[in-house]
Amino acid sequence: MTVALLNPEAFNPYIHVLDEPRNTGPTDHIPDSVFDPHSPVRRYAEIATGLMVPYIAGLAVCRDSIAAGVAEHSHYTEHPYSRVYGTGQAAADLTFADKPTFHAQSSRLFGFHERKIQGVYQGVYYDANNGPDQAWVWVSTHQGIIAANQRWGKADSEDNAALWEDIYNIAVSFGTPTEVLPKDLAERNEYYEAMIEGPFLLQTPVSIAQAQRAFRFESPKVPSLVAHVSQAISIASLDPRLRERAGLRLEPRDERINHAVDVIMRQTYSRLSDQRREAIIPAIMRIRPGLMAGVKVVRKIHDNLEKSKTVART
Numbered sequence: 262m263t264v265a266l267l268n269p270e271a272f273n274p275y276i277h278v279l280d281e282p283r284n285t286g287p288t289d290h291i292p293d294s295v296f297d298p299h300s301p302v303r304r305y306a307e308i309a310t311g312l313m314v315p316y317i318a319g320l321a322v323c324r325d326s327i328a329a330g331v332a333e334h335s336h337y338t339e340h341p342y343s344r345v346y347g348t349g350q351a352a353a354d355l356t357f358a359d360k361p362t363f364h365a366q367s368s369r370l371f372g373f374h375e376r377k378i379q380g381v382y383q384g385v386y387y388d389a390n391n392g393p394d395q396a397w398v399w400v401s402t403h404q405g406i407i408a409a410n411q412r413w414g415k416a417d418s419e420d421n422a423a424l425w426e427d428i429y430n431i432a433v434s435f436g437t438p439t440e441v442l443p444k445d446l447a448e449r450n451e452y453y454e455a456m457i458e459g460p461f462l463l464q465t466p467v468s469i470a471q472a473q474r475a476f477r478f479e480s481p482k483v484p485s486l487v488a489h490v491s492q493a494i495s496i497a498s499l500d501p502r503l504r505e506r507a508g509l510r511l512e513p514r515d516e517r518i519n520h521a522v523d524v525i526m527r528q529t530y531s532r533l534s535d536q537r538r539e540a541i542i543p544a545i546m547r548i549r550p551g552l553m554a555g556v557k558v559v560r561k562i563h564d565n566l567e568k569s570k571t572v573a574r575t
Contacts (some may be wrong), residue, residue, distance in 0.1 A: 282392040282441060283390050285366070286371055291431060292430055296432060302424060302428075305410060309414050310406050310409050310410075311496065312409060313494070315476075316498045316499065317341060319475035319554055320404060321406065322536065323503055324394060325385050325464050325465045326386060326391065326394055328465075328468035329386070329395065331389075331471055334378055341482055365436065367436070390436075392440075395441075396442050400452065403515045404423060405498070407424070409455055412523070413523070414530055418446070422445065422446040425446050425565075429442055429444070457500055463506045463507055472509070473508060475495075476509055481567060490518055493515040493519050493522070494518075495521045
């Protein structure tokens with residue numbers, strides 16, 4: 262187990278200086294196999310994983326220092342569409358691009374974090390290029406992908422291990438220090454369990470508030486049905502120990518939504534070959550500009566409807 266990752270003193274969210282390794286910039290570590298069409302990170306880039314993105318984001322902010330940075334800098338409830346587009350574009354470039362595009366995107370993200378996202382929020386220190394914080398984000402990503410495919414698709418321990426190997430290589434190339442990353446699936450599983458059981462997650466009012474905000478996501482710019490589906494899937498996927506710690510629970514509405522989603526996803530997946538299923542996200546990325554234009558139209562219609570309701574009430 263990586264000592265630097267599971268040292269309670271190093272994880273104290275109240276101290277302003279953390280003696281931890283930082284991301285010092287992208288490296289050229291990533292092997293060519295990651296960009297192979299059959300690599301796990303590409304095979305799992307599909308609809309089921311997309312539905313788990315809110316869960317992945319919510320799991321990440323359970324870590325106090327990440328929650329502090331999100332609280333001070335993120336405006337995803339005010340600008341949900343631009344946030345989804347930016348995240349999707351970055352994820353696509355890190356997953357489907359060639360090496361030059363990958364390094365250009367990782368360098369851009371590193372530079373943005375280096376310039377802007379570092380400080381103290383309500384007594385909690387945060388640094389977006391802090392190595393252990395990034396390690397938790399990578400593990401949260403792996404956890405979300407595996408949870409999605411265990412629930413709706415196909416996943417086994419061999420695939421889980423290969424997927425973590427891909428994510429590990431991407432993380433190292435992104436600049437996350439190797440000493441804070443679990444080296445294999447067994448160590449990753451041990452790390453994940455230790456993070457949940459130890460004093461590392463949801464230890465401050467900041468992280469509890471951000472977890473509730475993420476898992477009960479609402480925005481006046483997002484249709485309530487979309488928000489409710491996102492909430493139901495995310496909360497159901499969260500470890501019960503974290504759910505209790507964050508003050509979250511599955512409401513009867515959440516149970517009904519999850520049942521409906523499970524039926525739809527399982528029926529859809531039973532009719533799609535692996536090849537067709539894995540081709541969906543790359544196809545979406547090719548028509549991304551047109552989709553964004555459509556999203557802007559939908560957003561405008563939604564805003565106009567909300568204005569009409571406000572006028573009618575007054």
